[in-house]
Amino acid sequence: MVVLSKIYTKTGDKGETALGNGVRVAKHSARVTAYGTVDETNATVGLARQHSSGDLDAALQRISNDLFDLGADLCSPDMDKDAEATYPPLRMIAGQVARLESEIDAMNTRLTPLRSFILPGGSALAAHLHLCRTVSRRAERLVVELAASEAVNPEAVKYLNRLSDWFFVAGRIANNDGRDDVLWVPGLTR
Template sequence: MKLYTKTGDDGSTGLFGNYRVGKDSLRVEAYGTVDELNAFVGLAGAGCGDEMMKGRLADVQSRLFELGADLSRPPADQKNAGGKRAEGVIQTIDAGHVKVLEVWLDEVCDELPAMKYFVLPGGCELSARLHVARTVCRRAERLCVALSRHEEVSEHVIKYLNRLSDLLFAFARRANDLAGVADVPWKGKDQK
């Protein structure tokens, strides 16, 4: 099987169910950013020595794959090139997936020292990688919100991304804590 299909040479790409859209569509931008996020979560996981965090990051990657697939579905009222609606089963993100992130977030935060200042991205390398993933997650969330103003997007997709960015922040702090590196405090112009 060849990796290339040439079907996108005209600037279009296929959504689930063989529905074609421009590669610059907001839906493609949203799920493309989720794919980018998944790659950054994988990069963080590759450098993670903490088995609990590494396992949870791997789980997040699977959920992000499903979330991206959900976003690759055309709106319910759209038909493909053959005039048919997209059919088939796509695993979707639901309230239970959001709840899992909340439980993990509470567990991680309970183990960390209280925050007494704003934290800049950085510290140890793993923390910095997790902060990059967090910022890409926020961008994915913003794109999904923008898409939801024009087309159907599951409320759980947006909630999942919102909780995930918080979890990635908490994991970044945990990475610093495990490495014995202090979080990098923000210092305003009047602070030394």
């Protein structure tokens, strides 16, 4: 259980922060940048939820919780010590990726195939979901970059990859099942 009785600690005043294992690192480290961008993704989900309702809102709430799980996973770098830990760190699992895939497939059955790229926009919810998509893509790039030099749970990378696809398809659902998508017209303003 997390208990936050005091919000500021002053321990980061010199540009360092603690990872989940207690090791202090620079706030600009690749790991902190990666999980910080996951947190930013979660903030965009909160904005999208201001425009959502029903099943889509419930799915966004699940995703928001998953993103906290993902941040917890990324801030705990000792992958090889998980089995021996008294309190093993929270890790993303294949079931979370599979749930996204299942939801993408279910939403996609409602949509006609695209014959053009689409522009972010249409409804307010769709525009916010496209923001979620682009920020989650940035988070994915940063996590992949981190994985090139440090241990990262492969399910974390898979989750982010599916998540941006989820946001794309959900954006189309938010645009009247794609009927109100704003289509890209190549060279329109030439």
